[in-house]
Amino acid sequence: MATTEEIRADLAEIVNEIAGIPADDVQLDKSFVDDLDVDSLSMVEVVVAAEEKFGVEIPDDQVKNLKTVGDAVSFIENATA
Amino acid sequence: MPLKRVVITGLGATSPVGGDVPSTWSALLEGRSGVTALTDDWAEPLAARIAAKVAVEPGEVLDRVKARRMDRSTQLAMVAAEEAWADAKLDDAVDPERLAVAVASGIGGVTTLLANYDSLLEKGPRRVSPLAIPMLMPNSPAATIGLRIGAKAGVHTPVSACASGNEAIALGIDLIRLGRADVVVVGGTEAAVHALPMAAFGQMMALSKRNDDPEAASRPWDKGRDGFVLGEGAAVMVLESAEHAAARGAEVYAEAAGAGITSDSHDIAQPDPAGLGATRAMKRALIESELAATDIAHINAHATSTPQGDVAEAAAIRNALGAAADGTVLTSTKSMTGHLLGGAGALESVATVLALHHRVIPPTINLDDPEDIGLDIADKPRDLPAGDLAALNNSFGFGGHNVAVAFRSA
Numbered sequence: 001m002a003t004t005e006e007i008r009a010d011l012a013e014i015v016n017e018i019a020g021i022p023a024d025d026v027q028l029d030k031s032f033v034d035d036l037d038v039d040s041l042s043m044v045e046v047v048v049a050a051e052e053k054f055g056v057e058i059p060d061d062q063v064k065n066l067k068t069v070g071d072a073v074s075f076i077e078n079a080t081a
Numbered sequence: 082m083p084l085k086r087v088v089i090t091g092l093g094a095t096s097p098v099g100g101d102v103p104s105t106w107s108a109l110l111e112g113r114s115g116v117t118a119l120t121d122d123w124a125e126p127l128a129a130r131i132a133a134k135v136a137v138e139p140g141e142v143l144d145r146v147k148a149r150r151m152d153r154s155t156q157l158a159m160v161a162a163e164e165a166w167a168d169a170k171l172d173d174a175v176d177p178e179r180l181a182v183a184v185a186s187g188i189g190g191v192t193t194l195l196a197n198y199d200s201l202l203e204k205g206p207r208r209v210s211p212l213a214i215p216m217l218m219p220n221s222p223a224a225t226i227g228l229r230i231g232a233k234a235g236v237h238t239p240v241s242a243c244a245s246g247n248e249a250i251a252l253g254i255d256l257i258r259l260g261r262a263d264v265v266v267v268g269g270t271e272a273a274v275h276a277l278p279m280a281a282f283g284q285m286m287a288l289s290k291r292n293d294d295p296e297a298a299s300r301p302w303d304k305g306r307d308g309f310v311l312g313e314g315a316a317v318m319v320l321e322s323a324e325h326a327a328a329r330g331a332e333v334y335a336e337a338a339g340a341g342i343t344s345d346s347h348d349i350a351q352p353d354p355a356g357l358g359a360t361r362a363m364k365r366a367l368i369e370s371e372l373a374a375t376d377i378a379h380i381n382a383h384a385t386s387t388p389q390g391d392v393a394e395a396a397a398i399r400n401a402l403g404a405a406a407d408g409t410v411l412t413s414t415k416s417m418t419g420h421l422l423g424g425a426g427a428l429e430s431v432a433t434v435l436a437l438h439h440r441v442i443p444p445t446i447n448l449d450d451p452e453d454i455g456l457d458i459a460d461k462p463r464d465l466p467a468g469d470l471a472a473l474n475n476s477f478g479f480g481g482h483n484v485a486v487a488f489r490s491a
Binding site: 018019020041044045048051 | 144145146149207208210211212215
């Protein structure tokens with residue numbers, strides 16, 4: 001079972017690939033929209049890439065709740081627990 | 082009221098023979114072909130396995146994150162637009178509400194469409210990119226350029242198959258003449274070197290099958306021609322009202338004097354065999370430009386290297402210019418670049434403008450056994466005389482579109 005930091009690091013890699021944000025900037029307290037400049041279409045890409053990477057399903061109606069990197073990491077942790 | 086004069090103050094290109102305007106122009110003058118054999122697995126079953134891919138991959142030039150949000154046709158257009166925009170030195174020198182874009186594509190984001198269809202079939206709808214629509218829509222190159230330069234006077238995408246690039250230039254001239262903009266970034270782009278478009282053009286018997294000798298495959302007016310070679314690339318020009326350019330002391334390459342647009346109303350794919358629509362387009366361009374047939378020193382012909390088209394165009398040139406056709410020198414730069422479809426008119430207009438600017442016509446290569454078309458074709462670079470000169474660039478497209486653009490030396 002992956003640690004919180006491992007999930008964050010993998011997610012940071014995805015955000016870097018899609019939005020070009022340095023992986024080190026993708027920290028748990030950062031907001032995707034306000035801090036990382038991930039727009040709504042890129043957020044869909046991040047979600048789909050995360051589903052593939054972590055083998056989870058992130059329903060569309062959950063995506064709006066994933067405001068910060070920490071929200072996403074928690075969701076993935078719970079879904080894979 | 083006399084029509085406003087429109088001048089060209091910036092040029093950009095990424096083509097099968099060069100990644101920018103200077104390298105493209107020197108390759109054209111050297112007579113260098115950009116056609117190569119396709120070694121990809123997908124090309125193997127095709128009858129025509131040659132194409133003119135761009136000399137410099139757009140990914141080498143563009144920011145990676147921005148590029149991944151663009152179809153290849155938009156990537157190429159952006160490379161050309163960045164060069165043209167920098168060349169025109171217009172940053173902060175034009176009111177955004179007086180700045181427009183008219184950039185065309187013949188097919189649009191076809192490789193994005195097909196790649197997403199592959200994802201849909203293989204992995205399901207959840208794997209279709211949320212960026213697919215903004216990437217594949219044919220107006221994406223124009224819209225992306227408009228966003229980059231902050232154009233607020235309208236962003237346009239004329240679509241008329243292989244005449245699209247020229248039609249975008251014609252539209253840009255109109256926008257300035259109608260007072261709707263002071264500056265219009267115009268051009269065309271295409272990136273369709275993919276199995277499906279190549280199979281489809283192949284089924285129309287339109288492509289050259291000279292697979293064993295790619296550089297000799299595009300041979301306009303040569304008796305051995307057997308079809309066109311699909312090319313990719315983009316070219317962009319900055320059109321500006323002469324007053325606006327003069328007020329800021331801009332360097333001017335040439336004048337975009339006017340255009341003629343006609344339609345054959347004959348057939349969806351075959352050109353009118355008598356070339357009447359093409360003839361009328363050239364005549365209209367002369368009238369609108371207030372040029373006489375004897376002013377036309379040079380024509381960059383559509384001449385794609387198809388058995389019928391090249392000869393029909395030659396007849397149309399004779400009909401349009403009459404006896405003055407004897408005094409004009411033709412070339413087809415497609416002999417080197419292949420046929421860029423919606424990018425063709427733009428790239429060839431850049432070549433036409435540079436021919437007037439540098440006073441030299443790039444050659445038509447592979448003209449070993451020319452058809453007797455009764456017109457003078459430059460098979461080597463041909464110097465143009467000093468003084469006031471004009472030139473035409475022709476583009477014709479499936480659907481019966483004919484667009485001739487006239488340029489006057491600055």
